[in-house]
Amino acid sequence: MKPKRMKSVWLYHLNTGGCNACDIEVLAALSPRYDPERFGMKLVESPRHADVIIFTGPVTYQALPRAIEVFRVARPIGVLAVGACACGGGIWHDSAAVLGGLDPLLELLKKMGVKVPEKIVKLPGCPPRPHAILYAAAVLAGVIEPRSAASGQSRYSSPSQIAERLAHRETGEAQEPSQQHR
Amino acid sequence: MKLAVEGLKKNNVEYIETTRTQLKHVVENILSDKECRLSTCLAYDGRGIDGALHVAYIFTCHREGRHIIVDVPVDPATASMDSLYPLTGSPACTWCEAEARDLYGIKFRGNPWKGRLVLPDTWPKNIHPMRKDAPRGKPPVEPEKALKKKPRPGIPLGPYHPALHEPEYFELHVIGEKVVDVWYRGFFVYRGIEKLAEDRFLYHQVPFLAERICGICGFVHSTTYCMAVEAALGIEVPERAKYIRTVLLELERIHSHLLCTAAILHTVGYDTGFMHIMNAREEVMDAAEIITGNRKTYSANTPGGVRVDIDESMARTILEKAEKAVTKGVKLAREYAELDEVKTRLEETGILDRKDAWKWGALGPVARASGIDIDMRRDKPYAAYENVEFEVPVMDEGDSMARYMIRLEEALESLKILKQVLKDLPKTPLRAEGQDYKPFHVGLAASEAPRGECLHYIITGRGKRLWRWKIRSPTYNNLALLPNLLVDRPLADAPVILMSIDPCFSCTDRVILVELDKGRRRSVSLARLTRP
Numbered sequence: 001m002k003p004k005r006m007k008s009v010w011l012y013h014l015n016t017g018g019c020n021a022c023d024i025e026v027l028a029a030l031s032p033r034y035d036p037e038r039f040g041m042k043l044v045e046s047p048r049h050a051d052v053i054i055f056t057g058p059v060t061y062q063a064l065p066r067a068i069e070v071f072r073v074a075r076p077i078g079v080l081a082v083g084a085c086a087c088g089g090g091i092w093h094d095s096a097a098v099l100g101g102l103d104p105l106l107e108l109l110k111k112m113g114v115k116v117p118e119k120i121v122k123l124p125g126c127p128p129r130p131h132a133i134l135y136a137a138a139v140l141a142g143v144i145e146p147r148s149a150a151s152g153q154s155r156y157s158s159p160s161q162i163a164e165r166l167a168h169r170e171t172g173e174a175q176e177p178s179q180q181h182r
Numbered sequence: 183m184k185l186a187v188e189g190l191k192k193n194n195v196e197y198i199e200t201t202r203t204q205l206k207h208v209v210e211n212i213l214s215d216k217e218c219r220l221s222t223c224l225a226y227d228g229r230g231i232d233g234a235l236h237v238a239y240i241f242t243c244h245r246e247g248r249h250i251i252v253d254v255p256v257d258p259a260t261a262s263m264d265s266l267y268p269l270t271g272s273p274a275c276t277w278c279e280a281e282a283r284d285l286y287g288i289k290f291r292g293n294p295w296k297g298r299l300v301l302p303d304t305w306p307k308n309i310h311p312m313r314k315d316a317p318r319g320k321p322p323v324e325p326e327k328a329l330k331k332k333p334r335p336g337i338p339l340g341p342y343h344p345a346l347h348e349p350e351y352f353e354l355h356v357i358g359e360k361v362v363d364v365w366y367r368g369f370f371v372y373r374g375i376e377k378l379a380e381d382r383f384l385y386h387q388v389p390f391l392a393e394r395i396c397g398i399c400g401f402v403h404s405t406t407y408c409m410a411v412e413a414a415l416g417i418e419v420p421e422r423a424k425y426i427r428t429v430l431l432e433l434e435r436i437h438s439h440l441l442c443t444a445a446i447l448h449t450v451g452y453d454t455g456f457m458h459i460m461n462a463r464e465e466v467m468d469a470a471e472i473i474t475g476n477r478k479t480y481s482a483n484t485p486g487g488v489r490v491d492i493d494e495s496m497a498r499t500i501l502e503k504a505e506k507a508v509t510k511g512v513k514l515a516r517e518y519a520e521l522d523e524v525k526t527r528l529e530e531t532g533i534l535d536r537k538d539a540w541k542w543g544a545l546g547p548v549a550r551a552s553g554i555d556i557d558m559r560r561d562k563p564y565a566a567y568e569n570v571e572f573e574v575p576v577m578d579e580g581d582s583m584a585r586y587m588i589r590l591e592e593a594l595e596s597l598k599i600l601k602q603v604l605k606d607l608p609k610t611p612l613r614a615e616g617q618d619y620k621p622f623h624v625g626l627a628a629s630e631a632p633r634g635e636c637l638h639y640i641i642t643g644r645g646k647r648l649w650r651w652k653i654r655s656p657t658y659n660n661l662a663l664l665p666n667l668l669v670d671r672p673l674a675d676a677p678v679i680l681m682s683i684d685p686c687f688s689c690t691d692r693v694i695l696v697e698l699d700k701g702r703r704r705s706v707s708l709a710r711l712t713r714p
Contacts, residue, residue, distance in 0.1 A: 028460060091390075
């Protein structure tokens with residue numbers, strides 16, 4: 001973790017027609033159990049106050065003009081796409097009523113001459129867990145460095161790591177995974 | 183070829199086939215029973231079955247747990263019939279008929295909803311997407327047109343508003359501080375679910391999609407869909423599967439009610455309460471995670487059974503966690519209701535009396551807070567509700583406080599149900615094997631979602647695909663009440679009243695988008711929504 005940052009990150013929650021699951025997980029991530037305010041993160045009620053947009057939903061045609069308006073007004077420094085729909089349309093990707101996630105929306109914004117945020121973090125999952133939302137938000141805020149499978153420090157194990165762990169398990173060296181969470 | 187309706191009779195559903203001329207007489211007959219009211223209507227493209235478009239009206243007789251389907255063929259050449267709105271006077275009737283008109287191009291004479299209701303404004307004219315011969319592909323995107331429009335007078339509430347967690351637009355017209363008129367323009371969450379299910383999914387894959395209708399009460403939708411398929415195909419569900427479904431349904435109800443309570447407290451400006459109740463609610467999410475591996479979107483259902491099992495140690499942990507969440511959440515929420523800043527905002531706010539609640543089709547906790555004693559779990563038992571004892575809390579006040587308190591009572595009842603169900607799970611298989619898929623069978627299922635009665639109507643089709651799948655979520659009916667509640671109240675009460683209904687827009691909007699006609703917004707006055 002980095003020792004300090006310049007300022008707190010304020011978030012604005014933009015639902016572009018998602019099913020609500022990601023939205024309630026975002027709400028849950030703001031509850032005391034996860035407590036993002038220790039990183040200075042806070043949900044604000046106007047896009048004008050926001051640094052980062054938490055983006056959920058597959059962008060329905062009805063929500064599209066309003067979503068564009070929010071991006072125009074907020075001029076965010078970053079976008080956090082939460083959920084499979086926001087990342088690429090999810091199961092709605094070929095429905096006639098949706099645009100299909102963040103990427104087509106950003107393309108459209110570029111075409112319309114709206115400033116597009118540079119920092120984009122995509123968080124798939126249906127819905128992602130609050131822990132993951134917190135992790136992604138911390139990455140976006142620059143609190144922690146993103147881990148990638150390539151750097152060998154992925155949160156999720158690579159195939160070789162799994163193989164190694166399995167070998168250890170046979171010899172009884174590694175701890176058994178928790179039975180509670182199957 | 184005719185639709186097979188044998189599956190319906192076992193389920194206490196009456197299927198009446200009639201003609202356009204006889205329809206009025208039949209409906210008058212049904213409505214003469216004061217316990218029955220119109221739930222919803224739907225259209226389906228029967229040109230591949232018997233050469234006509236069809237409209238089906240679904241009536242619910244709540245206390246008897248009976249449903250009546252009235253099926254009317256419509257000539258595809260003229261595609262018009264008389265509206266039932268003058269007869270029923272229910273706002274849900276205008277909505278469902280306008281939905282049928284947009285998606286299937288059937289005109290309803292006498293329906294006050296004149297403009298476009300369902301489709302996005304960029305949708306090309308004269309293309310009805312749910313017809314089987316509709317062209318595929320996405321319509322052109324023209325957001326600039328919508329952005330150029332001038333704002334209307336009136337105080338906007340949404341589509342992005344701190345009090346709303348989903349995009350939905352209310353326009354409040356005020357004189358001084360008092361709301362005098364409400365213009366509702368919702369349906370921002372239209373994702374074309376029903377069309378996707380018909381085109382792309384096999385019938386046993388649809389629960390995956392049904393779960394994603396709504397992120398809060400998704401399991402209710404997948405269970406109700408599975409029940410509709412089971413009714414249509416005559417599948418007997420093993421007892422253990424029914425019990426496990428009940429466990430998940432009740433966990434979902436607890437989390438939904440606690441979420442709603444927290445959201446009401448947030449809206450009245452008491453964020454401490456919001457935080458504490460959200461914290462208590464986390465325990466229920468953990469319990470669901472223990473069973474299904476996911477906090478939300480359980481993906482535990484399949485036609486004929488469930489895909490997850492509960493062993494004894496899990497049952498103990500689930501019960502402990504649920505008990506902790508409910509006792510803590512309810513205790514806290516009751517204490518907050520005594521606080522002045524909460525009490526004064528909720529008491530006598532948005533009063534809905536019994537007569538109006540029945541007339542405008544209130545469902546679930548909204549109806550029960552107004553003294554209407556209906557609950558599908560008791561009236562038409564499904565899953566394992568036959569074998570458990572529980573009470574249906576009913577209150578008479580009909581204000582926001584009653585709607586707040588009734589959810590707490592229901593959470594306690596849910597805990598009671600969980601205790602009984604988890605005590606001894608029957609030892610049977612989890613899933614009925616050897617299902618026999620039959621085309622053109624009709625199925626209807628109803629369940630009690632956290633927000634009220636949820637209806638799923640299916641017609642099975644060729645090649646293991648659905649011919650038609652209609653979802654009627656409870657908010658569809660409850661939302662129509664809202665203008666009635668907002669008028670003559672101070673502006674500051676509007677978000678509180680809105681949250682006390684606990685609207686779930688994503689359920690409601692699965693097929694609907696309120697109109698823009700040629701890029702011009704049409705104002706729907708309160709009078710049009712609530713008066714004949």
